[in-house]
Amino acid sequence: MIIExxxxxxxxxxxxxxxxxxxxxxxxxxxxxxxxxxGYNASDVVEIDKDGKPVGTVPPEEE
Amino acid sequence: MNKYIIDFxxxxxxxxxxxxxxxxxxxxxxxxxxxxxxxxxxxxxxxQKRHGWRYGKSQPLSRLRRQRQGQGEDEWDEFKRxxxxxxxxxxDPKTGKPPKxxxPKxxxPKxxxxxxxxxxxxxxxxxxxxxxxxxxxxxPKKGKYGPPVRDAIDAIxxxxxxxxxxxxxxxxxxxxxxxxxxSISWDDNPIDIAISRKGDHPMMTSAHEIGHFLDISGLxxxxxxxxxxxxxxxxxxxxxxxxxxxxxxxxxxxxxxVNEPAKTTYIAGxxxxxxxxxxxxxxxxxxxxxxxxxxxxxxxxxxxxTQMMGELSKxxxxxxxxxxxxxxxxxxxxxxEPIADAFDELFKEQGWLQ
Numbered sequence: 001m002i003i004e005x006x007x008x009x010x011x012x013x014x015x016x017x018x019x020x021x022x023x024x025x026x027x028x029x030x031x032x033x034x035x036x037x038x039g040y041n042a043s044d045v046v047e048i049d050k051d052g053k054p055v056g057t058v059p060p061e062e063e
Numbered sequence: 064m065n066k067y068i069i070d071f072x073x074x075x076x077x078x079x080x081x082x083x084x085x086x087x088x089x090x091x092x093x094x095x096x097x098x099x100x101x102x103x104x105x106x107x108x109x110x111q112k113r114h115g116w117r118y119g120k121s122q123p124l125s126r127l128r129r130q131r132q133g134q135g136e137d138e139w140d141e142f143k144r145x146x147x148x149x150x151x152x153x154x155d156p157k158t159g160k161p162p163k164x165x166x167p168k169x170x171x172p173k174x175x176x177x178x179x180x181x182x183x184x185x186x187x188x189x190x191x192x193x194x195x196x197x198x199x200x201x202x203p204k205k206g207k208y209g210p211p212v213r214d215a216i217d218a219i220x221x222x223x224x225x226x227x228x229x230x231x232x233x234x235x236x237x238x239x240x241x242x243x244x245x246s247i248s249w250d251d252n253p254i255d256i257a258i259s260r261k262g263d264h265p266m267m268t269s270a271h272e273i274g275h276f277l278d279i280s281g282l283x284x285x286x287x288x289x290x291x292x293x294x295x296x297x298x299x300x301x302x303x304x305x306x307x308x309x310x311x312x313x314x315x316x317x318x319x320x321v322n323e324p325a326k327t328t329y330i331a332g333x334x335x336x337x338x339x340x341x342x343x344x345x346x347x348x349x350x351x352x353x354x355x356x357x358x359x360x361x362x363x364x365x366x367x368x369t370q371m372m373g374e375l376s377k378x379x380x381x382x383x384x385x386x387x388x389x390x391x392x393x394x395x396x397x398x399x400e401p402i403a404d405a406f407d408e409l410f411k412e413q414g415w416l417q
Contacts, residue, residue: 001343001388006327006334019328019335024385026263031239036343043346045275046246048254055249062238 001025001033035059186407188224189417193273196228196280197256201235208235208260211370215269218366223415225281231255233269243268245275251288253279264374267359274358278351282413291354300409307405308353312398313391317348326387337387347392360393361406 003011003019011019013034020030035042040059047055124132131141155162194216203209212233233256242262246254256272258265278289285293293301308314325338346352363371378393394402410416 002338002340004336006336011335019330019337022328022330023337023387024381026381028239028242028259028262032241033340033343035240036346037340039342041346042240043349043352044241044244044272045351046244047249048246049249054246059240062240 002037186223186411186416188220188222188415190224190226190415191228192220193223193225193228193277193281194220196225196230196276197273198230198232200232202233203235208258208265211265212258212269214368214370215266215362216273218266218368218371219270219273219362222362222365223410225277225415226413228276228280229253231276233258235260237261243272245272245279247279247288251279264378266368266371267363267374267378270359270362270371271355274355275351277358278354289351289354292350300405300412304354304402304405304409305350307401308350308357311394311402313394314348314353316389316391317344320344320388320390323388328387339388347390356392357394357399357402358406360399361403364396364399364403 001020001023003016005011005015016034016037017027017030020033021027025033032042039057041056042059046058049055128138128141136144154160197216199213199216202212204213212235216233229252231253236257237260238257239259239261241259242264243256243258245256248254253276256269256276258268258272262268275289278291282290284290285295287293291301291305320339321341321344323339325336328335328337347356360375362368363375375393379395382389382391382393407416
C-alpha cells in the first residue's frame with residue numbers, strides 16, 4: 001500500500017504502520033508493506049548468494 | 064333446625080364424591096368432628112385451627128387445586144362451581160352423551176437416518192512424514208512460540224506424507240519485517256526456515272514456509288526453483304491446481320486491486336491518501352506465494368486443527384473488515400474447495416496421499 005500525506009510531507013515508518021494498522025493490517029504485515037512501498041524486496045523467500053549474502057534489495061534483518 | 068355438612072375430601076376434586084350427611088340435632092357430635100364444624104369467625108382468625116370452607120386447609124393443596132388457583136379460581140369460586148353442578152362436560156346433541164375421546168394416534172416408528180456416505184474416499188498420508196525433513200532442535204518444546212510451530216508440523220504429518228527431503232533447521236526470531244522466512248542458497252537448495260515471534264498466526268505461517276520448502280525440495284525439480292512455477296506444468300494435477308488458483312474469487316480480487324482508485328483517511332488530525340502498491344501486489348500474486356498460502360489453508364482445512372482453523376478465520380475476518388483495500392490473501396471456504404481438491408489430486412499423483 002502506498003500512503004502519502006496530503007500536505008506533501010514525507011510519511012515516516014511509524015506513521016505508515018499506524019495508518020496501515022488503522023486500515024486493518026496487523027503490525028508485521030504493515031511493516032512488510034512499508035518495505036515494499038520503499039522499493040525493497042520484502043518477500044518471505046530470501047535467496048542467498050555464494051558469499052552468504054541475500055540477493056537483491058532486501059530489508060535489513062532485524063532481531 | 065337441621066344442618067348439612069358438606070364434606071369434601073381433600074385432594075383431587077374432580078374425582079371426589081360429595082357427601083351430604085343428615086345430622087340429628089339431638090345426637091351428640093363426636094369429638095373427632097369438632098374441628099370440622101368450627102364456624103368461620105373473622106375476629107378469631109388466630110385461634111381457629113382451620114380456616115375457610117374447605118377442611119384441611121392447612122394441608123397441601125392437590126395438583127388440580129393449585130392448577131385452578133393458577134388460573135385465577137379461588138376456593139370460594141370452586142365451592143360455588145361445585146354446588147352448581149361441578150364441571151359440565153360437553154354433550155353431543157345427537158347422542159346426548161359426552162363425545163368419545165379420540166384415540167391417541169399411534170406414533171409412526173421413526174426411520175433411522177441412514178449414515179451419510181462420504182462423498183469422497185478418505186485419504187491418508189503416504190510416504191515419509193514431512194517432519195523427517197525438518198530439524199527442530201533449535202525450536203523450544205515449551206513456552207508460547209515453539210509449540211504452535213511443532214503443532215503445525217504435526218498437522219501436516221496428519222494430512223500427507225512426502226518423498227525424500229533434505230533436512231533443514233526451523234528456528235524462531237523476533238523480527239517485525241515478516242511473519243516467516245525461508246532462505247534458499249544460490250544453487251536452489253533450502254537453507255533454513257525462521258518464524259517470527261511477533262506474528263499473530265504462527266501455525267499458518269509455519270505451514271506457509273513449509274509449503275515453500277516442499278515446493279522447492281519435495282515436489283519434482285523442474286526448470287524453475289519452485290515446482291509450482293514450472294512453465295511446462297500446464298497439464299495434469301499442477302495445471303489443475305494453477306487453474307484453480309486463477310479461477311478463485313480471492314485471486315481475481317487481488318488482480319483487480321491494482322485498478323482500485325486512491326482513498327483518503329484522517330488519522331490524528333492528518334489527511335492521508337492511500338493506493339494499492341504494485342510491488343506488494345506483484346509479490347502476493349506470484350504463483351509460489353499463492354501456492355504457499357493455499358498450502359497453509361489446505362493443511363488447516365484438511366487437518367481440522369482447531370488453532371489453525373482459528374488463525375485462518377481470523378485472517379478471513381481481517382480481510383472482510385479491512386477499511387480501505389481488501390487484500391484477499393486467503394480464500395473463503397466455498398472459494399477454496401476446488402483448490403483443496405486440486406491439492407488432493409497433486410499429492411495423490413506424487414504418492415503423498417492414498
